[in-house]
Amino acid sequence: MSKQMSPSIAAQEYAISYAELMDLSPHRALLRFHQRHDQRIENITARSTQSKACFNGCAYCCHFKVIADAVEIFAMADFVLANFDTQQIDQIIQSAKHNIEESRHLSHEEHATINQKCPLLINNSCVVYPVRSIKCRNFHATDVSGCRASYENPKDLTILNDSIPEVYIVATGSGDGFITALHNHGYDDRSYDHNAAFVEALENPGCWRRYDAGRRAFITAKYDNY
Numbered sequence: 001m002s003k004q005m006s007p008s009i010a011a012q013e014y015a016i017s018y019a020e021l022m023d024l025s026p027h028r029a030l031l032r033f034h035q036r037h038d039q040r041i042e043n044i045t046a047r048s049t050q051s052k053a054c055f056n057g058c059a060y061c062c063h064f065k066v067i068a069d070a071v072e073i074f075a076m077a078d079f080v081l082a083n084f085d086t087q088q089i090d091q092i093i094q095s096a097k098h099n100i101e102e103s104r105h106l107s108h109e110e111h112a113t114i115n116q117k118c119p120l121l122i123n124n125s126c127v128v129y130p131v132r133s134i135k136c137r138n139f140h141a142t143d144v145s146g147c148r149a150s151y152e153n154p155k156d157l158t159i160l161n162d163s164i165p166e167v168y169i170v171a172t173g174s175g176d177g178f179i180t181a182l183h184n185h186g187y188d189d190r191s192y193d194h195n196a197a198f199v200e201a202l203e204n205p206g207c208w209r210r211y212d213a214g215r216r217a218f219i220t221a222k223y224d225n226y
């Protein structure tokens with residue numbers, strides 16, 4: 001069923017992305033979307049009286065539960081395949097498999113109460129930074145103490161991080177517009193567990209074909225759209 005958009009940043013992004021997807025692959029459209037998305041966040045941040053506390057090397061949030069849409073998983077897998085050697089790719093896969101095993105019997109909610117290092121965080125840096133997911137792009141804080149407190153007390157889901165509200169509104173709307181355009185073009189728009197989906201993308205070529213055919217891309221990875 002076709003999803004509807006309200007007149008907003010989401011609707012603006014939807015119109016652009018929907019038109020681009022008439023000619024471009026989801027991967028190419030995602031890369032174009034990233035440019036618009038990052039620019040929107042930069043514009044809002046520049047106008048805000050608050051400033052981000054995030055800095056390279058601060059990676060508390062990269063230990064929280066990560067989910068990503070199928071098209072984003074493929075973009076990150078493509079980036080890894082193009083930029084890393086076999087040994088490095090194997091290390092990433094082993095790290096993801098460790099996380100999968102650790103969370104195998106956990107519900108979505110329970111999974112959110114443990115810290116897991118993202119397999120793409122190496123030496124406290126994101127190794128897929130240019131193509132990191134929308135949720136990773138949107139995450140920011142104006143005070144690192146909330147991120148640190150969540151990291152130190154992962155079971156306490158009531159801890160909030162201070163952020164710039166306008167950035168969340170625009171970033172969320174922008175992401176919704178792109179993902180809805182994908183959905184209405186018939187592509188899988190599930191948000192998958194990052195670890196399991198990433199391993200499938202690297203080890204099972206069938207998931208790329210399923211995605212192109214408009215089917216559920218990842219079979220073993222849990223998904224939750226929220």
Ligand code: SF4
Pocket residue numbers: 061062063066118119120121122125126127128129132133136
């Ligand atoms: S993909 Fe990159 S930014 Fe996102 S959680 Fe992993 S290391 Fe952090």
